[in-house]
Amino acid sequence: MSMGRIAVVGAGLAGLRTVERLRRLGHAGPVTLVGAEEHPPYDRPPLSKAVLASPEAARPPLREEDYAALDVDLRLGTHATGVDGHRLLLSSGEVEFDRLVVATGVRPRRPAVFDGWSGVHVLRDWADCVGLRTALAAGRSLVVVGAGVLGCEVAATARGLGLDVSVVERLAHPLPLGPAVGAHLAALHRANGVTLRCGAEVTGLKGDGRVAGVELADGTVLPADVVVVAVGSTPNTEWLSGSDVPVDDGVLCDRTGRTARPDVWAAGDVARMPHPWRAGTVRFEHWTGAVDTAGLVAANLLADEPKPLAAVPYFWTDQYxxxxxxxxxxxxxxxxxxxxxxxxxxxxxxxxxxxxxxxxxxxxxxxxxxxxxxxxxxxx
The missing domain is CATH 3.30.390.30 (FAD/NAD-linked reductase, C-terminal dimerisation domain)
Incomplete structure (x- = not known):
């Protein structure tokens, strides 16, 4: 049940679940888990909801694993910088591996129109959450750009904190679940006091270096002393540049999680693979997608015949x-x-x-x- 030395890059949910599953399935060889953040792995879903609304939360919602029992070489505050043969190059040293799992996730997109402005936030990690939580505590008016799951959750949380909230969405309705569900969600936000502008584009910001308003294409200016940008994400794959690991808006892999380089696999938000319920390839950026692909990759690393992804995608969102x-x-x-x-x-x-x-x-x-x-x- 051993495949030699396994290195996992990315200490988020997908990376941690890969390690846990490897040990549960009997892998006894060395495992290294590399994470860019200083914190041990933690759950991200509460960052847009309970943790964002709780000033007393002094640390991220950690996953209290027994890392000694997992017998994992946990390297936190460390960035992967490249792959050279079977050497994983790090910001501090390197690791030799026989199998490599890429689980480096994604980072928020921040269009150029928001560059250089104070008061503009994204939300992905603990540091983002702390900064946004502080801003909301001092703010009066929030504009959320993007009415996907994250944007809607932040808007609902901010309304619970008493802020005036506006949401700007370029599509005709929130969430990509069709007009009926989108209309219901829009009505829910409006019933809770949110100003929702769908089919709208942000063209600029108003203020003197610090944001005071958000200008739309129709000339409307929405007041804002805090702005949250939630318009999608970019996979963290730059560190693989120059390697023979194929990337294209994610790490390209087959339905087993394996890349064209047979000793490199991908799991979580960064993995782009064919899916049985959608044409082309898909990156599924939800909690359950990280769990499903991590379990799949860990099992396939130890299998004689890797199995394709069969889990039906699932996500949820809590609002109001x-x-x-x-x-x-x-x-x-x-x-x-x-x-x-x-x-x-x-x-x-x-x-x-x-x-x-x-x-x-x-x-x-x-x-x-x-x-x-x-x-x-x-x-x-």
Whole structure:
């Protein structure tokens, strides 16, 4: 059950779960886990919700693993800088490996229009959360640019803290789950006092070095002493430049997690792979995607015949005390049908279909029926 020396780059959820699974499956060889942050691995989902709203939280929500029991060489505050043969080059030294797992995740995109402005924030790690939490405590008005999961959660948290909140989204509705679910989520935010501007573009900021407003393409200026940019992410793959590990908006791998270089694998947000429920390749940037691909890669590292990814994608978001869940990889253009409850009541199960095939589902307040639907999607 040993594949020699395994190095895992990235001490987030995907990297840690890879190490845990390797040990659970019986790998007894040396394992090195490299993390750029000084903190041991921690959970990121609370950073946009409970932790962002809790000034008493003095440290990230750590995963209290027994690293001694895992027998892992944990190298924190260390950046990977390259790969040379079977040497992993680090900001402090190097590590020899027989197998390498890339789990370096992503970083927030920050378009040039926001460069050089004080009061503009992104949210990805603990330091981002602390900075944003401090700004919200002193602020009065927040503009969130981007109405995806992260942007909507930050907006909901900030409303709970009493700030005036505006959300700007270039698409017609929040979240890529189609117009019905998007309209319900938009109504939920507006009912909680959020100014939501969909189909809008940010063209500039107002202020004297420190942001005081956000200007839209139609000339509207939204007041803001705090701005959060949540418009997507960029995979952390620059350190692989010049290596023979293929990258293209992520680390390119097959459905087993293996790259074209047979001793290098990828897991988590950074992994771009073909998916059974979507044409082309996909990077799935959610908590469950990190868990699923980490478990897959760890098992395949030790297997004679690697298995392809079969887990049905799943994500959830908590806003205003409600939980929206979604499974599969539906396209917003897929046929949409509410099969239980009613979207406008905030308790429903809806199916997405393409050419008669179930591609996904969304639900509020119906976790049991959603779980059954997940099994149906898994069977095709």
């Amino acid at each position: 005390g409600l939980r929206l869940q979604a499974i599969g990889l539906p396209d917003p253009a897929d046929e949409f049908e509410v099969v239980q409850g009613a979207v406008e009541d905030g308790k429903f199960l809806a199916h997405y279909r393409r050419d008669g095939v179930l591609t996904g589902a969304a639900a509020m307040g119906m976790p049991g029926p959603l779980a059954k639907t997940r099994r149906l999607i898994g069977t095709g």
